[in-house]
Structures are given as C-alpha cells and as structure tokens.
Amino acid sequence: MKNNIIILGGGQAGIYAAREIRQNDSKSNIKILGEENLLPYERPPLSKDFLLDKKKAEDLYFHSSDVLKNENIEFENISINKVDFENKKLFANNDNVYSYDSLLISTGSENKKLTLDNNLKNDIYYLRNLEEAKKIKEIVSNKNKITIIGGGFIGLEIASSLSQLQKKVIVIEIGNQLMGRVIPKQIADLVQNTHIEHGNEIILNKQIEKITKKNDDYEILLNDNSLIETDFIIAGIGSTPTVKLFENTNLKLDNGIVTNQFCETSIKDVYAAGDVSNFYHPFYERNMRLESYQHAQNHGICAGKNIAGVKTEYTSIPWMWSDQFNLNLQLTGICDEYDEIIERGNDINNGVIYFFLKNNKIRGACGVGVIGKVGRDIRITSKLTEKDTIVDKQILSDQNLKLNKLIQK
Amino acid sequence: MSEENWIEVGSTDSIEEEDLIRFDHQDKTFCVYKLTDGFYATDGICTHEAVHLEDGLVMDDEIECPMHQGIFNIKSGEALSPPACEDLKTYPVKVDNDKIFIKID
Numbered sequence: 387m388k389n390n391i392i393i394l395g396g397g398q399a400g401i402y403a404a405r406e407i408r409q410n411d412s413k414s415n416i417k418i419l420g421e422e423n424l425l426p427y428e429r430p431p432l433s434k435d436f437l438l439d440k441k442k443a444e445d446l447y448f449h450s451s452d453v454l455k456n457e458n459i460e461f462e463n464i465s466i467n468k469v470d471f472e473n474k475k476l477f478a479n480n481d482n483v484y485s486y487d488s489l490l491i492s493t494g495s496e497n498k499k500l501t502l503d504n505n506l507k508n509d510i511y512y513l514r515n516l517e518e519a520k521k522i523k524e525i526v527s528n529k530n531k532i533t534i535i536g537g538g539f540i541g542l543e544i545a546s547s548l549s550q551l552q553k554k555v556i557v558i559e560i561g562n563q564l565m566g567r568v569i570p571k572q573i574a575d576l577v578q579n580t581h582i583e584h585g586n587e588i589i590l591n592k593q594i595e596k597i598t599k600k601n602d603d604y605e606i607l608l609n610d611n612s613l614i615e616t617d618f619i620i621a622g623i624g625s626t627p628t629v630k631l632f633e634n635t636n637l638k639l640d641n642g643i644v645t646n647q648f649c650e651t652s653i654k655d656v657y658a659a660g661d662v663s664n665f666y667h668p669f670y671e672r673n674m675r676l677e678s679y680q681h682a683q684n685h686g687i688c689a690g691k692n693i694a695g696v697k698t699e700y701t702s703i704p705w706m707w708s709d710q711f712n713l714n715l716q717l718t719g720i721c722d723e724y725d726e727i728i729e730r731g732n733d734i735n736n737g738v739i740y741f742f743l744k745n746n747k748i749r750g751a752c753g754v755g756v757i758g759k760v761g762r763d764i765r766i767t768s769k770l771t772e773k774d775t776i777v778d779k780q781i782l783s784d785q786n787l788k789l790n791k792l793i794q795k
Numbered sequence: 796m797s798e799e800n801w802i803e804v805g806s807t808d809s810i811e812e813e814d815l816i817r818f819d820h821q822d823k824t825f826c827v828y829k830l831t832d833g834f835y836a837t838d839g840i841c842t843h844e845a846v847h848l849e850d851g852l853v854m855d856d857e858i859e860c861p862m863h864q865g866i867f868n869i870k871s872g873e874a875l876s877p878p879a880c881e882d883l884k885t886y887p888v889k890v891d892n893d894k895i896f897i898k899i900d
C-alpha cells in the first residue's frame with residue numbers, strides 16, 4: 387500500500403527514520419520537512435572540530451543529496467505553524483498544506499535562554515546549529531576573554547576548543563560540579579582538573595546577578611558580588627524539547643512527546659523519535675528523554691521500522707560521549723539507580739571508570755580517559771548491561787583483567 | 796608481487812583470539828587481528844576521527860572504534876555503523892613458520 391509519510395524535523399532522527407522506512411517500504415512517499423535550509427548534518431563537531439577548523443560545513447552532512455534522490459526521499463525546507471491531527475494535515479507558514487497517513491515528529495530540542503534585559507538578548511550567543519557555530523567562530527577570532535555560562539557538555543566542549551585557539555576562557559556553573567545532570571562527581575572532577583591545567587578558569591556554585599554592557603565589553607556580576615570582565619559571552623544552560631506546535635492539541639506531552647517502546651504517541655499514526663520524545667524504555671521500566679547522537683540515530687531507525695509496519699521495541703542501552711582537550715568521556719546506561727559503585731582505574735592516562743550496580747548487575751557506567759582508553763570497556767559494559775549479566779566485581783575493579791572475560795556467549 | 800613488501804609483524808602467539816595488536820611500520824600504523832578463522836590486517840587509525848583502533852573492541856568479524864563506536868568489518872574494511880562512513884583499508888596477511896606477515900603496498 388502506498389502511503390504519504392511525513393517526517394517533521396530534518397535532524398539525525400528524521401533522516402535515519404526516512405532511510406529505514408525506505409529499506410522496508412519501496413512504494414510510499416517519504417517527505418522530510420526541515421526548518422533549516424540544509425540536509426541533515428552531524429552536530430557533535432560544531433563545538434569541536436568545526437570551531438577548530440578541522441572540519442568544514444560540507445564535511446558534516448550525514449548523506450549527500452544523491453543518496454536521498456536514489457532512495458526517493460524528499461527534503462523540503464519549510465516551517466510548519468499548525469497541526470490538525472484529526473484530519474491528518476500540517477499547515478506551513480507559506481500556506482502550503484501537507485496531508486499524511488503517518489507522521490513522525492522529530493523536531494528535536496532547543497536551547498534554554500537566559501532571562502535577561504531585552505537590550506542584551508542579541509549579545510549572548512548559543513550553539514546548537516551550523517549557523518550559530520559559524521557566527522561564534524567568526525566573532526571569537528577577534529575576542530580574547532570569553533565567558534561561558536553553564537558547565538555542561540556543550541559549554542565545556544566550547545571551552546576546550548576556545549582554549550586550544552589560545553583564548554582566555556571562564557566557565558560559570560550554578561551547581562557544585564560540572565556536568566551535574568548526568569555525570570558522577572568523581573568523573574566531573576577529573577575533567578575539571580584537565581580544564582584548569584589548560585588554563586581555563588572554572589567557577590562553581592555561582593549565580594549571575596547582572597550582565598552590564600561596557601562599550602564592546604561586558605561586566606558579569608555574580609551573587610557573591612565578584613565581577614568578571616569579558617568580551618564575549620556564550621551560554622549553554624540546557625535544552626527543552628521542541629513541542630510548542632503541539633501545546634494546544636490532543637498529543638500527550640510531558641517533558642517532550644510521550645511515546646511507548648514502539649515510538650507511538652497518544653495519537654494513532656503519529657510517532658515521535660529523538661530528543662523530542664519522552665519514551666518508555668522496557669529495560670529500565672521507565673520513561674526517559676535523551677539528547678545524544680546514538681539515541682537520535684537508533685530511535686529514528688526504530689521509529690522508521692514501526693512506521694513501515696515492522697513492529698520493533700526500542701531497547702538500546704543509552705550511550706553518549708564528550709571530547710574535551712585530549713580526553714574522551716563516555717557514559718552508558720543510567721547512573722542514578724544503584725546500590726553499589728565500583729571504580730576501575732585511578733589514572734586518567736589509562737582511563738577511569740565508575741560502574742553503577744544494582745543487585746549485582748550493571749545499570750550504567752561513566753568513564754573518562756585520554757582518547758581511546760575507556761571506549762572498549764564502556765562498550766563491553768553496554769553489552770553486559772543489555773544482557774542483564776551478574777558481574778564478577780573483582781574483574782570490574784582490576785584494570786589488569788580484561789572485561790571481555792565477563793561476556794557470556 | 797615482490798617479496799620485500801611482506802613485512803614481519805610478530806609471532807602467531809603474540810595475539811589472543813578475537814583480539815588485535817597494533818603494528819607500526821615506517822610512518823604508518825596498522826592493526827593485526829586474530830579471528831577464529833585466521834589473521835587479518837587493516838589500517839590502524841579510524842577513518843572517522845584520527846584515533847588508534849588498537850584500543851577498540853573486536854567482536855566476531857568486527858572492530859569497533861573506542862572513541863565514537865564506528866564499526867568496521869575487519870575482513871572487508873567496510874564501514875558498518877555511523878559515525879564511520881568511509882571504509883577502512885585492509886591488507887593481505889600470511890603466516891609462515893608461526894610468524895605473521897602483512898603485505899604493505
């Protein structure tokens with residue numbers, strides 16, 4: 387049967403869903419509607435290799451226009467401003483109307499913004515898309531003392547890149563550790579030390595009271611009355627799912643679009659995937675919303691299968707990474723449900739991993755080390771988690787013993 | 796095929812099964828693998844970002860990059876999973892008197 391399938395959102399989840407649908411369904415029309423006038427591209431390099439000029443914009447596309455053409459996947463740059471789920475129609479800002487039989491919502495997430503005086507709104511920069519990365523790259527070339535508000539992944543990756551561009555960098559974080567939302571303090575402290583060793587200033591436990599513009603520079607007043615002078619400000623203070631379009635509809639929302647393990651929403655024939663989806667994870671038996679490369683890809687693929695009629699549960703164990711200076715940090719699973727923590731290694735040069743166990747099984751792990759030193763063990767950990775293996779803690783804690791001994795074939 | 800292009804890597808017992816060793820020759824780096832059906836060799840650096848595959852995970856016929864989990868087929872070099880999309884170069888391997896040789900072009 388030939389259907390009209392619309393994918394709303396031209397990011398990673400959208401393109402992987404589109405290609406997966408085509409793998410399973412040669413007939414249906416597949417159309418991606420994207421708000422950026424760009425084919426889907428990789429975002430992780432924006433804060434790293436793109437700022438460092440090691441990768442150009444054209445290196446970032448997931449697939450060329452030829453791939454989409456060969457697979458008969460349409461991409462249209464358009465902004466949708468109204469959805470009618472009852473009649474299965476989307477309305478665009480240019481009066482175009484799109485009818486669908488199946489709809490995938492992959493609108494992603496958007497940056498939270500600082501609450502500031504109106505006259506400063508254009509002075510604070512954020513980084514999510516290629517356009518913003520280009521602006522930051524251009525402007526920082528003439529700046530020397532840069533302040534980053536927010537000590538999460540994006541802020542710290544930018545801090546690492548700007549330090550490598552010989553800039554003086556100050557990071558202000560409201561919490562008592564870096565990357566506090568998902569990373570254990572022990573690991574965050576190791577990363578913090580590396581930033582300090584490279585000359586970055588890290589300020590924890592401080593709130594911003596006021597930002598004042600002084601000619602081309604700024605003064606940032608903190609809640610302990612200290613004053614920071616800076617000539618450029620970038621904020622990375624978290625993100626929220628992009629759901630404004632659905633707020634007055636029947637679509638069930640709760641920290642994103644609520645979906646089951648098959649990427650199905652509360653409305654028939656409407657699916658959601660990637661950052662925007664608060665999905666049920668059958669392994670962890672709870673709902674969660676993830677913002678990561680691996681999740682956007684795999685969740686998009688899973689949605690694609692389900693849209694094409696291949697009923698598939700989403701069971702991927704979460705995994706993400708961050709690269710800062712010469713460090714590669716990786717996180718697998720969930721690190722907030724545990725009754726025991728086991729440490730493997732104590733030297734960042736050889737890699738340090740913390741395992742989070744419940745009932746002698748790994749629920750999650752977080753590691754950091756010089757590039758290449760934690761990836762293999764974290765990958766094995768994902769497999770052990772997925773297989774619900776009861777683990778030998780002696781092997782976990784001894785870096786001289788290989789973790790692959792724990793995998794039962 | 797000239798004989799001098801075969802470079803000795805080491806003895807066959809220097810690699811555990813389903814594992815790899817790194818081998819550097821002149822200014823290049825390679826990975827040499829022992830799989831259940833024999834020895835194989837590829838370039839030693841991931842095609843996605845310049846990271847050594849020696850710390851990667853070998854599972855069945857696949858090597859997975861330790862940095863971003865790009866996966867390659869060891870025998871064909873084919874990039875199997877994003878973010879890797881460019882194939883990994885592979886090299887012929889032979890075993891002679893319990894020594895492993897790879898042919899570098």
